[in-house]
Amino acid sequence: MIDQEKIQKAVRMILEGIGEDPDREGLQDTPARVAKMYGEVFSGLHCDPCDHLETCFYEEKHDEMVLIKDISIYSMCEHHLLPFYGKAHVAYIPNPEKITGLSKLVRVVETLSRRPQLQERLTTQIADTIVEKLDAKGVVVVIEAEHLCMTIRGVKKPGSTTVTSAVRGICRTNHLTRAEAFSLLKGTHR
Ligand SMILES: Nc1nc2c(ncn2[C@@H]2O[C@H](COP(=O)(O)OP(=O)(O)OP(=O)(O)O)[C@@H](O)[C@H]2O)c(=O)[nH]1
């Protein structure tokens, strides 16, 4: 579990480290606020994303592609503990015996985002969770994100977008299915 007391002590030390006075009025509650915030932004560390996929509709028998576009994501880069944020797009071809609720796919994205992450690992973990838990026939996950560690510091390139993808199952082996997923994603299917 998240140790709020430990985070509070550490934040106080950071404030001292940067030459601030942690006892001045505006900063007195900052360690507690930051500890609470970290509890929220890292809450996914203590959840199993598979738990969200227990809800399945066994009688629907849909076996065509389902795509959820433009899921907003906020995660934390594990190198600098700065946010990266943008959009995730999740497409899957269900095992007709295991169609899940749309919001459950979003919950998987949410749980895995709320951890210290790499964009590549986040993308891969979302795809693998859906394949493994739902026995999905195919999955495509694309994430487009801006990393604050490349914006407010370091190379300082605001507006740069990093795009990562993970492609599994028949979306990987069948080029027509893969093309369908990417055209739905780009909105060029009409
Ligand atoms: N592959 C990958 N790299 C990331 C991600 N988030 C941050 N990084 C990179 O992690 C690298 C860490 O490099 P280091 O040289 O150890 O750290 P640094 O001195 O702060 O690097 P600079 O950002 O180049 O100043 C940087 O190149 C970041 O851009 C991510 O999600 N995926």
Ligand SMILES: [Zn+2]
């Ligand atoms: Zn970073």
